[in-house]
Amino acid sequence: MQKDFSEETHTLLVKVAQSLEESRIQEYTQLLHRPWRLIWLNVLSGTARGVGIAVGFTFFAATILYFLQLLGALNLPIIGDYIADIVRIVQRQLELDY
Structure with missing residues (x-):
């Protein structure tokens, strides 16, 4: 009985360790310990998102204006x-503006 319990515990711990490794929790905690890198990554992602929105809106507005013409x-x-x-x-x- 004791042997079965320890084997089940071991397999359960191995599964938990694998899932934690797959979730990249270690990379996340390392990122939290380096705040400037976190800020830099957020600035880059925000800039990329802003450029993407601007390009998308420009394409959308140009298409609407083309169809209106x-x-x-x-x-x-x-x-x-x-x-x-x-x-x-x-x-x-x-x-009125002038």
């Missing part, structure tokens, strides 16, 4: 009036 070229009554209203609003806002 195509719709404006078709001279559809409802959409053309809507686009003309947007242009008028933007022009008024620009005149």
